[in-house]
Amino acid sequence: MEKTVGVLGGGQLGRMLAEAANRLNVQVNFLDAAGSSAKQITNHDGHVEGSFKDSEAIQKLAAKSDVVTVEIEHVNTEFLEEISEMTDVQPSWKTVRTIQDKYLQKEHLKKFDVETAQSIPLAAPTKDELAKAAKTLGLPLMLKSRREAYDGKGNFPVKSEADFDAALQALGANKDLYAEKWSDFKMELAVMVVKTKDEVLSFPTVETIHENSICKLTYSPARGVSREINEKAQALARKAVDCFWGKGVFGVEMFLQKDDTLLINEIAPRPHNSGHYTIEACPLSQYDAHLRAILDLPISQKNLRLREPSIMLNILGGETPDSHIQAAKKALELFGGEGVHLYGKGQARKGRKMGHVTITAPTMAEAEKTIQPLVDFMDQGKAKASDSPARKIKEQPLVAVVMGSDSDLPVLRPGLAILDKFSIPYTTRITSAHRTPTWMAEYATAAADNGIKTIIAAAGGAAHLPGMAAAHTPLPVIGIPVKPTIGDGTDSLLSICNMPKGVPVATVSVNNSINAALLAARILGSSDAAVRERVEQYMRDSEKEVREKDRRLEEMGAEAYAEKYLKK
Incomplete structure (x- = not known):
């Protein structure tokens, strides 16, 4: 391909973007520290070393790239706005600027009648301001940082007035806070959306399970969700993304309320953790789709379909520096290491995303059985194995x-x-x-x-x-x-x-x-090899049983056989 792509950030998302780009012979230049995850697998002189918040480094990246995109939204959008005069920036700097402030993101969505939770900005990080918000929204509520928040960092549940001090102590250093009405949801869903120059497309609706506010498991398709809700979630996600400027992949997180209504939680203007499953489970991954969208290459809705059910499990850092390596080895031992991705981050830190595993199978039940031993292995030492998120919902009846x-x-x-x-x-x-x-x-x-x-x-x-x-x-x-x-x-x-x-x-x-x-x-x-094998085994056992009866009948004779085996 003729165009070169520049990326602000070179972590695991950039690494997987580079893998997709390599197949299309697209050069991707990363702006990040030397030896970052993405740079480890892309050896060329187009990379820029430095911070993706540094003006000079961004200018260097723009000069080497035809299109600039982001791997993380926490960037200086003024610099993006500057380079947009000389280089195509996708999605638009206006989109990144709006989304990176989570309160402004929600206010923007409301202008377009997109359903999202009611939110109130705090004029200052004080108990009086929090009390005002609680009076309007009621308790409990969620106190959130407007910027620089991810994986649960920057969020604090306020269940009563007794939590005011703890919440402000936890988040008060960031003066930009807002309060959000408590969402009594029954399930967290996510949809990866692809915005091209001509249309807005979507991957399937997935279910996400969080542990300590970090996404741990993604089930695709979402378990126990009707076709109607699946379609409504995709339509809501597309509507939300269509409100923004520019092209690319967007990760849309939402809540399925107990009354089956849907609310947008957050949007990421980039590939997202909840979309990793697409690498193995869909004809095109979210990374392929992002490249095609920003480079104006052909893509259609059929490219985004789900080939078969899948489960993605994040490999999070555990108690030891090599915990992620041990998890990957266990995956190799259990099921041959299908869909194992390690991010090249060195030693593990507790809770840090070090890799992920994706299992695909003809049925969700089979995928759950395959991945459960790995979940149990990674959950060792935690409260109870029965509390594993993988067991949150009973096995899907067929x-x-x-x-x-x-x-x-x-x-x-x-x-x-x-x-x-x-x-x-x-x-x-x-x-x-x-x-x-x-x-x-x-x-x-x-x-x-x-x-x-x-x-x-x-x-x-x-x-x-x-x-x-x-x-x-x-x-x-x-x-x-x-x-x-x-x-x-x-x-x-x-x-x-x-x-x-x-x-x-x-x-x-x-x-x-x-x-x-x-x-x-x-x-x-007919579509599940594991079930077919059990049927075949049943047939073999039935034949063996009949042959054994025939052998006994021949040896004993009819009268003796009937006396022993048939007489009641």
Whole structure:
């Protein structure tokens, strides 16, 4: 490529940007200290040594670069404004200046009707000013530094007036403070947004888990989030980014409230920790996308799709200087070191981001099982392994087992045992096609968005539940006819079999929940190698069992065999 990119900052984000640039033969010049993470893997004479807040160093970088971008927003935007007269600065210095002041960032978003938490600036870092803010916003609230805050630094939760002194002592050295209304959220989400010269695109919505205010895990797609919320989060993120000037990748963090509304928390005008997963999980990474956006190279929404579920785990510095090396070695031991990235930062300091690991798998359940031993290894010495953020949400069920009445549960138990045997996560629910038709329709309609892959529905008598569920979902539905109190179950069987064209329901024999579970496993196994292997093992075990019975029958003869094995 003809253009050269200059970057203010040469840490881990710059390092991964350089890896993407190398594939396109794009030279990237970094302004940072000698031996910084990015410079370690880019050996050329275009780099500038110095501070990315130094005017002279920035001028040198601009003179060597066609486009200048930032790896960190905490830069002197007056210098960026100066060089913009001679060099293309992306995103615009106006964007960086607005975003680096978090209060101004929120005020700017409000001008464009972007949902964000109510905030009040403090005229001075005093108890009186904080009390005024608390009177307006209520308690609890979050006291924040307007500038130079990251990874929880610069934030202090104020739960009561008793916290005023501690909050001001912690943050008062930075005179620019603001108070933010407390957000009673149930989940933290993030969306990486790509702004080009022509359009605004977005990666999938991800779930982020924080530990000590530092992002520890990123789940993509977000677990337990419906398609509707996923799309709303992406739309809100795109709307927010569209308010700003210039091109590039933006990291948009948001809160999913308990009432399922969304609020923007913060925006970063650059690649972001919550987007590392894109390197392994998407056709283009956030770093590829950033380069394409600022260089006006082709990019489309399909380039940003999720190939398969992924989990990103940050490798944070532990108690020992080599804790990150030990974590990487453990990843190699556990699963071959898939997706391991170390940042070349030397010795670890506690809580410092030293690297990350990304796992991809056909299902989120498989990804969780793969990465959990590494999470446990890194959590050694912490309060309780059960408190691990990776276990914050139960394993995502893949099969929904629904019944019209709890009287159907005994029939379903043998099938549930099969799902347990195959380690297939499932959920069991009671929803009647006749007594709770609205609830049944709502549940079936939302099943796919909630991560369900197939539905097993049991019903007796009129047995409308499987068919009605199939009418409300694109997922495969397996019907189990249940023998009613009166009759042999033939009416239930025929009710499920005789579906009209266009609404298929797979049907097993009366009370045969085992075959229903095995069919569900085969459906999942068509795209999940681990489940398919368990199905194949079950088939091998079944063959072995039958062959053993045949051997005994031949040796013992029919009468002796029946007397020993068949007599009740």
